[in-house]
Amino acid sequence: MSVRAVIAGNYREYLDWCREQGITPHDRGVFYATPLSLRGRGNLAVVRTGSWRGRDDLDEIERLLRIADLASA
Numbered sequence: 001m002s003v004r005a006v007i008a009g010n011y012r013e014y015l016d017w018c019r020e021q022g023i024t025p026h027d028r029g030v031f032y033a034t035p036l037s038l039r040g041r042g043n044l045a046v047v048r049t050g051s052w053r054g055r056d057d058l059d060e061i062e063r064l065l066r067i068a069d070l071a072s073a
Contacts, residue, residue, distance in 0.1 A: 002045040005033040007061060009051030017049045038064040 008014040014032040018025040031037055033046075035057055046065060055061065 002043045003028075003041070004030045004047050005038065005041070005044045005065070006030060006047045006049060007033045007052045007055070007058075008049045009054055013050030013052075017047070033061055035060045035064060038068060042068050044068050 006014050006017055008017060011032055015025055018027075018030065023030055025032075038044075038061060044065065052058070
C-alpha cells in the first residue's frame with residue numbers, strides 16, 4: 001500500500017483536504033509533503049491540492065519525489 005504525500009499550498013490547506021476526504025491528518029497513510037518529510041520515503045502516491053503551485057520549496061519537493069520514485073522502482 002502506498003502512502004499519500006499531500007502537496008498543499010500550506011498546512012491549513014492540507015488539513016482542509018484531510019477533512020474533505022474524511023481522513024485524520026496524522027493518519028499513518030497520509031502526510032503533508034515538505035522536503036524534510038519526503039526524505040527517505042518511497043512508494044508514494046502524490047496528491048496536489050490548493051495553491052500547491054505557489055510553494056517556495058516546490059522544486060525541492062519535486063526533486064525528492066523523483067528520487068523516491070526511482071527508489072520504489
